[in-house]
Amino acid sequence: MSSGGESGVYDGNCHCGAVRYTVKLSPPLPEYVVTQCNCSVCTKIGYLLVYPSIDDFTSTRGEDQLKEYRFGSKRRPHRMCGNCGCSILIDLSETGQNTYALNVRMFKDVDLDKFKYKYVDGKNLALPQYEI
Ligand SMILES: [Zn+2]
Structure with missing residues (x-):
């Protein structure tokens, strides 16, 4: 079965370059709507x-460099470069989704002003409320 849609292939890397990957997105940027959320961790x-899809993501370097952060349900590991601290992705596989929430800021030559955004009110959807 073919999705029939167009897609784009993008290279991503953290600031220091230790972590690198290639990913396929459908539809391609800038048609793809990027999510911006106001929850505690996104802020x-x-x-x-x-x-x-996790199947469309290929790690090309530094998978062993990744550090992990978990909170709340502890089922959504956040992965960041252990050297420069850049946040790469959130792995949603433990919630039953074959999906990464991927931080588009890591895309090579990214121009954040060119994207379409969708704003999610995660601050008020997330339970329990964030408190430190
Ligand atoms: Zn790095």
């Missing part, structure tokens, strides 16, 4: 997210 980290 702190600055995530701008796209949601490729």
Whole structure:
């Protein structure tokens, strides 16, 4: 079965270059609508997210460099470069989705002003409320 849609292939890397990957997105940027969320972790980290299938993501370097952060349900590991600290993705596979929430800020030569955004009110959807 073919999806029939167009797709784009993108290279991504963290700031220091230790972590690198290639990913396929359908539809391609800038048609793909990027998610910006106001929940606690998205605000702190600055995530701008796209949601490729894990099958469309290929790690090309530095998978062993990744550090992991979990909170709340602990079923959504956040992965960041252990050297430069850039946030790469959130792995949603433990929630039953074959999906990464991928931080589009890591895409090579990214121009954040060119994207279409969808704003999600994660602050009020997330339970329990964030408190430190
Ligand atoms: Zn790095």
